[in-house]
Every structure is written in structure tokens, then in C-alpha cells.
Amino acid sequence: MIPLPLALAILAAPLAAPAPPQATPASASAAPRSAELFERDWVLMNWALKHYDRDRDILLEPAEAQAAANAFRAIADANGDGRVTPQEYRAARSFILARN
Ligand SMILES: [Ca+2]
Numbered sequence: 683m684i685p686l687p688l689a690l691a692i693l694a695a696p697l698a699a700p701a702p703p704q705a706t707p708a709s710a711s712a713a714p715r716s717a718e719l720f721e722r723d724w725v726l727m728n729w730a731l732k733h734y735d736r737d738r739d740i741l742l743e744p745a746e747a748q749a750a751a752n753a754f755r756a757i758a759d760a761n762g763d764g765r766v767t768p769q770e771y772r773a774a775r776s777f778i779l780a781r782n
Pocket residue numbers: 735736737738739740741742743746
């Protein structure tokens with residue numbers, strides 16, 4: 683199954699704004715890619731491909747993955763606090779699974 687903490691870490695990553703300089707070398711070059719969110723969860727991948735694979739090549743390019751991740755975050759963040767909790771993640775996944 684999906685490693686939920688990683689998925690949430692990806693969702694918690696900054697969107698367009700560049701990350702502020704970090705003193706920790708471990709995370710300096712390890713900005714999570716939005717695509718990882720979908721590569722690790724087939725429900726989300728199917729949903730993302732259905733709605734955000736704009737050129738229909740059955741691949742999520744970075745821009746497509748980013749758009750899909752933004753949309754998923756908007757769906758999942760039910761209380762609008764900018765973070766997706768495990769409960770919100772599961773609820774959004776169930777919602778997508780039922781609707782797709
Ligand atoms: Ca594509």
C-alpha cells in the first residue's frame with residue numbers, strides 16, 4: 683500500500699514558491715516531486731491521468747503532475763488549513779475512488 687507519511691510530505695511541499703534556504707544538507711536537494719504522489723498510489727494515478735494527462739500520452743509530465751497534485755490537495759484539504767492530514771487523505775482517496 684501507499685506509504686502515507688511520504689504522500690503527506692509531498693502534499694505538504696511548497697507549491698510555486700521556491701523553498702527557503704535550508705541549513706540541513708539532507709533536504710537541500712531532495713524536494714519531493716509531485717509525480718511521486720501518483721507513482722505510489724494507483725487510485726490517484728488513474729485519477730490524475732484521467733483528468734490531467736493533457737497530451738494523452740499516459741504519462742504525467744511534471745507540469746501535469748503538479749496540476750493534479752494541486753487539485754488533489756484542494757479536494758483533500760477539507761478544512762482549508764493548507765495541510766492534508768491522514769484522515770483527509772483517506773477521505774479524498776475514497777471520494778476519488780468512488781467517483782472515478
Ligand atoms: Ca502527459
